[in-house]
Amino acid sequence: MTEIDWTAIHSLAQRVGKNVARKWPGIEAEDLSQEALTALVEHPEMHQKLSENPGLMGAFMTRVATRYASRERYDYTVRSARYLYTPAEVRGLLENAYWDESLRETSVPTGPDDRTALLVHEHVCIALWDLDAAIESLSGMDQMRLTRRFRDGEEYPTDAARKAVDRAIDTLTQRINERINRTPVDHDGPGSRKAGRMPAAV
Incomplete structure (x- = not known):
């Protein structure tokens, strides 16, 4: 069994977070990275399979991050009656x-x-x-x-x-x-997560 390189996985999550954040204004890259890592940790059965295929790992993380960004933007739009274009x-x-x-x-x-x-x-x-x-x-x-x-x-x-x-x-x-979106609103914007971050390294 190949040993899982968590340092490389964390680095990949950071890159995925930055790439997805560029496409979803107002969403923090760090939140996206943490969400991708959380999904991976919550599905340990996928660790080995994904670790053996970096491309598949990146695609998995991108799907998770994109789904999170889409959900955050929808929630922000509903709460604030404002829309953020991508x-x-x-x-x-x-x-x-x-x-x-x-x-x-x-x-x-x-x-x-x-x-x-x-x-x-x-x-x-x-x-x-x-x-x-x-x-x-x-x-x-x-x-x-x-x-x-x-x-x-x-x-x-x-x-x-x-x-x-x-x-x-x-x-x-x-x-x-x-x-x-000139007028300030109480909501801090999409992606303004208050708690629940994963640690910097797994």
């Missing part, structure tokens, strides 16, 4: 709705308080005024990157260009969430 949702709006002229013809905001002019893609909905303002708050370079990619349909010339667009989407997501 980079994937913002990307979907840019790819399929934001630069669609036919949608803009029927969704023209009349002012900063107009929340009836909406863009909708699948289950995701956003006020056009908020998305316009968030994009305008980006640097000129990030605006250009998003326009070239999602309006003009330019392909990524390099991997570095793809990563730059990903970072621009992350920034845009943050600006959107800041804009639509």
